[in-house]
Amino acid sequence: MHEMALCEGIIGIVEDEARKRSFSKVKVVCLEIGVLSHVAPEAIQFCFEAVAARTIARDAKLEIIETPGTAWCMACSTNVEIRQRYEPCPSCGSHQLQVTGGEEMRVKELEVD
Structure with a gap:
């Protein structure tokens, strides 16, 4: 389950920001996950906890x-x-598509004390 390693990376980002910005508590972590990223949101939720x-x-x-x-x-x-x-273009039906977004996962924002 690679989601556990991804969550360890997320916590690493949060802890780095805590050191840089001197906050002591995180209330909310807002995470963006692209549908093409091969990351299961349910697994991330479980592993994050x-x-x-x-x-x-x-x-x-x-x-x-x-x-x-x-x-x-x-x-x-x-x-x-x-x-x-590998799905066809919804406009013309062609399979000549180059992915330009939706593969990423990033910490968008933190709500802290």
Whole structure:
């Protein structure tokens, strides 16, 4: 389960920010996860609680925002939204799509004390 390692990275980011900005408690961690990232939001939620248990984020609420997948269609020169890789262009039906977004996962914001 790679989500556990991802959550350890998230906590690392939170702890680095706590050192830089001198806060002592994290109330909310807002995380963006792209639909093409191969990250299961439910697994992240579960793993986050386990990893955060003995950290500055132990009581923090994890808010997950799912971001859409986007691609450039080479056939019709259109930016399109996609839900998964290798699906056809919703505009023209071509499979000549280059993914341009939705693969990322990032900490968008923190609510702290």
